[in-house]
Amino acid sequence: MAAVFVLLTASACAVEPDEDGGGDDAAEDTAGESTGEEGTSEGTDTEVGTDTDTETSTETGETLATISGVVTDMEGAPLPSPVLQFCGPIDESGLPQSCLPIDVEADGGWIIEAQTLGLWSLKFIHVPADGRDFTGQAFQIELGEGDALSYAEPPVVVPEVAGLVDLSGASGEVDVELEGGLRLNFDPENTLTPLFTPAEAVGALVVDPSHWQLGLPPAGDVAVAWSFTPFGTKVKEGAFGLSIDDTLGLDPGTAVSVYEIEKDNGAYHLVATGTVGDTAVELTQAGEGLHELSWIYVVVD
The missing domain is CATH 2.60.40.10 (Immunoglobulins)
Known part of the structure; x- marks a missing residue:
């Protein structure tokens, strides 16, 4: 070699x-x-x-x-x-x-x-x-x-998604339901893929922990991780709407933080904080919010 x-x-x-x-x-x-x-x-x-x-x-x-x-x-x-x-x-x-x-x-x-x-x-x-x-x-x-x-x-x-959500006919903001209770809200025309075009489809999967590459992670135990395609799709203005309609196997009242990975430099950015409820994680945007679809990690505080 x-x-x-x-x-x-x-x-x-x-x-x-x-x-x-x-x-x-x-x-x-x-x-x-x-x-x-x-x-x-x-x-x-x-x-x-x-x-x-x-x-x-x-x-x-x-x-x-x-x-x-x-x-x-x-x-x-x-x-x-x-x-x-x-x-x-x-x-x-x-x-x-x-x-x-x-x-x-x-x-x-x-x-x-x-x-x-x-x-x-x-x-x-x-x-x-x-x-x-x-x-x-x-x-x-x-x-x-x-x-x-x-x-x-x-x-x-390198993970692989099982299928894509077609966005080619979307007009205005759409709700996109993905694996593991993850839901995104955004206008496809307000996105930019690595091919310099708006996203015509998006996919994600819950990644098995054996496939995580945490690098230099924030403190706390990772509860779940999602990875996306097209890898590194960004929102041009504002932030992706983010919700998690699942408890992720965590007890009600558990405090969590949600981080994205920046594809350009591998750094973690805090995008939301929340508390696990009876059926979902109640999230509040942190900082600039979710602006890139590469990886999302949910960390137990």
Whole structure:
């Protein structure tokens, strides 16, 4: 397996923030975009906002840490065409200095030999392929000198949804019922997918805990997690309406916090707080609310 050496020059450009403070969604990772034929992807793009001074080098520089692993589907099989990006270092404002494409072998194996330490994120993306609709993974890691991190056993799993909710004929705000009692309310025309278009369909699944990649999580026990496709769909203005019509197996009166994962940098953002009732979780929006459909984690306070 060929190693990818990561060397960032001092002039590497940062990803510019959008109005929500995250990466520029309209300049997202076209490495995850379809070319119009199902199952094909570019696979060579870095995060727009970087320049040609960002290098992927196999010639010079000292390897300070390594990260290796395998990425699979939920059955442990290789994926048709996974895309992996290594994003960082992430600065204090949450912006990754760059996102670099990493080769993934046919068996799902990959390795990174990093020459820059600090806070990074790993981002796994997959376009629809062979009639299958995938979500993704995005999580943070802290790299120290001499680290040799492995994500081989268990591997990183890219979840797959069983079906999609068609939004192509929707007009105005719609209520979308998803697995596990999750309900979203939004206007599809007020959304932006990684393909730079309004969402024409959306899907989600309750992800088995064995497939979670918590990275550097907030304090508390995770009760349930959802992952979405198209992975990283954002609301352009305001927030997605969010409700949970289920107790999640928790006792009435249990206090919970709901976090989203930001795909660009793998960071957690608090989007709601609530209390478990007799039949549902009563939620109150926190901060800017839910603005990105990648992962949602419900954490018991």
